[in-house]
Amino acid sequence: MATVRFIGVGESKPKRNIRISPKLAAYLQAAPLTVILGVFLALPLLMILVVSFWDYDFAQMYPDFLTMNYVETLGSWVTWKTYLNTLKFAVLVWAITLFIGFWVAYFLAFHIRTTAMQMVLFLVCTVPFLTSNIIRMISWIPVLGRNGLINSGLVNSGLVSEPVEWLLYSDFAVVLAMVHLYTLFMVTPIFNTLMRIDKSLVEAARDAGATSWQVLTNVIIPLAKPGMAIGTIFVVTLVMADFSTVQVMSGGQSASVALMMKNQMSLLQYPAAAANAVVLLILVLSMVAGILRIVDIRKEL
Amino acid sequence: MYADKRSREFYILAFFFAIFVLFLYGPLSAIVILSFQGENGGLTFPLNGVSLHWFANLLETQAVGDFGGSFRRSAALGLMVMAVTVLVSLLAGLAFRRKFIGATALFYLSIASLVVPSIIISLGIGVMFQQAGVQPAWFSSAFGAHLTWTLPFGVLIMFAVFNRFSPSYEEAARDLGASAWQTFRYVVLPMIAPSLVGVGLFGFTLSYDEFARTLMTSGTYNTLPLEIYGMTTNVTTPVLYALGTVTTVFSFLVIAGTLGLIALLNRRRTRG
Numbered sequence: 001m002a003t004v005r006f007i008g009v010g011e012s013k014p015k016r017n018i019r020i021s022p023k024l025a026a027y028l029q030a031a032p033l034t035v036i037l038g039v040f041l042a043l044p045l046l047m048i049l050v051v052s053f054w055d056y057d058f059a060q061m062y063p064d065f066l067t068m069n070y071v072e073t074l075g076s077w078v079t080w081k082t083y084l085n086t087l088k089f090a091v092l093v094w095a096i097t098l099f100i101g102f103w104v105a106y107f108l109a110f111h112i113r114t115t116a117m118q119m120v121l122f123l124v125c126t127v128p129f130l131t132s133n134i135i136r137m138i139s140w141i142p143v144l145g146r147n148g149l150i151n152s153g154l155v156n157s158g159l160v161s162e163p164v165e166w167l168l169y170s171d172f173a174v175v176l177a178m179v180h181l182y183t184l185f186m187v188t189p190i191f192n193t194l195m196r197i198d199k200s201l202v203e204a205a206r207d208a209g210a211t212s213w214q215v216l217t218n219v220i221i222p223l224a225k226p227g228m229a230i231g232t233i234f235v236v237t238l239v240m241a242d243f244s245t246v247q248v249m250s251g252g253q254s255a256s257v258a259l260m261m262k263n264q265m266s267l268l269q270y271p272a273a274a275a276n277a278v279v280l281l282i283l284v285l286s287m288v289a290g291i292l293r294i295v296d297i298r299k300e301l
Numbered sequence: 302m303y304a305d306k307r308s309r310e311f312y313i314l315a316f317f318f319a320i321f322v323l324f325l326y327g328p329l330s331a332i333v334i335l336s337f338q339g340e341n342g343g344l345t346f347p348l349n350g351v352s353l354h355w356f357a358n359l360l361e362t363q364a365v366g367d368f369g370g371s372f373r374r375s376a377a378l379g380l381m382v383m384a385v386t387v388l389v390s391l392l393a394g395l396a397f398r399r400k401f402i403g404a405t406a407l408f409y410l411s412i413a414s415l416v417v418p419s420i421i422i423s424l425g426i427g428v429m430f431q432q433a434g435v436q437p438a439w440f441s442s443a444f445g446a447h448l449t450w451t452l453p454f455g456v457l458i459m460f461a462v463f464n465r466f467s468p469s470y471e472e473a474a475r476d477l478g479a480s481a482w483q484t485f486r487y488v489v490l491p492m493i494a495p496s497l498v499g500v501g502l503f504g505f506t507l508s509y510d511e512f513a514r515t516l517m518t519s520g521t522y523n524t525l526p527l528e529i530y531g532m533t534t535n536v537t538t539p540v541l542y543a544l545g546t547v548t549t550v551f552s553f554l555v556i557a558g559t560l561g562l563i564a565l566l567n568r569r570r571t572r573g
Contacts, residue, residue, distance in 0.1 A: 022399060023399075023401065025396075025399075026395075026396045026399040026400075026401040027396075027401055029392040029393065029395045029396035030392070030393055030396035030397075030401060030403075030404070030407055032388075032389045032392055032393070033389050033390075033392070033393040033396075033407065033411070033452060033456065034403075034407055034410075036385075036389065036445070036448050036449075036452065037407075037410050037411065037414055037449065037452070039445065040422075040426060040445035040446060040448060040449050041410065041413065041414050041417070041422065041449045042410070043425075043429060044422060044424075044425025044426045044428070044429050045417070045421070045422075045425055047425050047428050047429045047432070048421065048424060048425045048428065051428055100321060103314060103317055103318075104317070104318055104321055106314070107314040107315065107317065107318050108318075111310075111311050111314055111315070121318070123560070124322060125321075125322070125325065127553070127556055128325045128326065128329060130502070130506040130510075130552060130556055131329075131506075131510065131548075131549050131552040131553070132509075132510045132526060132529065132545070132548055132549065132552065133510060133512075133526075134510075134512065134526060134529050134530055134533065135329075135332065135529065135545040135548060135549055136328070136329060138332070138533055138541065138545065139328035139329050139331060139332040139545065140328050141344065141345075142328075142331045142332065142335055142344060142345045142346060142542075143327070143328050143331055145344070145345055147345040147346075148345055148346070149331065149346055152346065180324065180325070180328070183321075212308070212310060233416060234415075237415075237416040237418070240418060241418030241419050241420060241421075241513070243420060243513070244512070244513065244530065248533055258418055258420045258513075261420055261421075261424070262420060262516070265424060265516075265517065270424070270428055273424055274424065274428070277418075277420075277421045277424055277425075280418060280421065281417065281418070281421055284416060284417070284418060285413070285416070285417075288412075288416050292412075297412065298408065298460070301457060301460045301461040301464055
């Protein structure tokens with residue numbers, strides 16, 4: 001279709017001397033993105049794959065072809081526990097953000113009547129996500145800490161006699177901070193799909209005698225599934241990649257795969273970290289591929 | 302389609318939404334309040350007097366490391382990333398409107414760029430520079446690392462924009478004798494300008510706040526998020542909160558400025 005249009009232009013304006021064929025133009029336009037992703041994404045990933053087979057000591061890496069790094073990683077009980085722990089965080093954070101994300105998006109899309117108000121409320125949700133993650137993370141410390149707002153509130157009201165210790169530096173704190181950091185990645189795609197639902201479908205369902213609950217479960221939720229899938233991709237990959245939240249909010253008491261990698265990197269054990277990276281990457285990419293089988297992202301944008 | 306009276310569902314959800322907003326902003330406001338902590342105050346409530354002591358403390362190099370320098374580097378890096386993200390995403394968005402060999406592969410490469418864990422990209426670029434014998438620096442390796450994070454967002458936004466963009470405007474322009482460049486410059490560009498500003502905002506803020514990808518790629522000089530990340534482990538005074546307040550206020554100003562610009566562009570377009 002596009003080609004036909006462009007040939008038409010070429011014929012009606014023959015006097016322009018520099019003619020780039022539309023085919024060539026598309027390649028030229030796609031070139032910068034291809035080059036940048038090639039150099040800073042594809043090449044580094046290839047590098048990691050290569051390095052994961054290298055030998056190393058405390059100071060240097062030596063080109064080699066050893067499976068030692070994989071054997072050490074996969075043969076260790078600690079690694080498996082860390083993967084399980086990371087998956088636990090992913091499942092918990094996913095379930096909570098999906099719940100919050102759906103209801104927030106549903107409220108914005110179906111209960112706010114004017115577009116202007118919808119946009120204002122959506123921006124209210126978005127703004128914090130454009131500020132620093134670390135700052136938003138540490139902002140929980142004065143709230144959750146031993147002498148924090150919640151604990152002093154609880155103690156002063158006499159509900160507990162001792163401050164609750166597990167609020168901060170615990171798995172609870174990690175999950176809470178992750179939900180805080182990542183919920184928008186669920187709200188936005190779901191809101192996007194909900195806004196595209198034809199309102200007459202809802203009306204038709206009502207006219208046919210459906211209750212609000214039936215409209216929700218039989219019409220809206222099935223149509224919102226692509227948005228939920230895209231949100232899931234974001235949240236799951238972000239949680240699987242997280243090391244800072246786990247480190248700061250668990251106070252070093254919990255572990256994640258990325259944190260394990262980061263510790264290996266700070267000890268200059270790059271090949272070991274690379275082997276870990278390859279395993280993590282395979283896991284994350286297969287999760288994403290699984291989700292992409294359900295939803296075609298290109299159609300949902 | 303709704304009855305005029307708000308349903309019970311509305312009030313329940315409105316309450317839920319209010320709690321959610323409180324959840325988003327509550328802790329942030331705690332930090333802002335605590336950054337005005339008195340000189341002898343600690344990291345938690347109650348406030349021990351009110352002072353600007355910790356903001357003044359920010360400017361002393363020994364207290365927090367190189368705050369000014371890291372802020373300048375982060376801002377410069379953010380601007381570089383923003384400019385490249387806007388330009389490259391726009392070009393890629395235009396390319397994806399036509400069919401070309403490798404389009405699907407490039408699209409999935411962009412998605413991959415989004416889902417590959419940040420720390421893996423950081424490690425890969427760091428090792429690649431090390432093996433090539435090039436010193437990593439915030440303006441080279443970290444710049445590339447940030448682009449792998451901002452470009453997918455830019456490309457996805459442009460994809461969404463052009464999905465909704467009717468080709469009839471361009472056809473009309475061509476029928477009136479506009480060249481391909483004129484059509485782009487005077488018809489397409491003004492219509493997508495607000496979205497481009499949005500892409501720019503994403504590019505700047507994502508880069509300005511990014512630190513997992515900078516971890517192995519920043520070289521000798523830290524960016525601001527790395528500086529803050531280092532502080533979380535060894536700074537035990539409210540100066541950390543003062544820094545948090547300053548960068549958050551800066552982010553808010555950037556966001557407000559951008560939204561103002563988008564509103565202005567939209568108004569100018571509708572006015573004609």
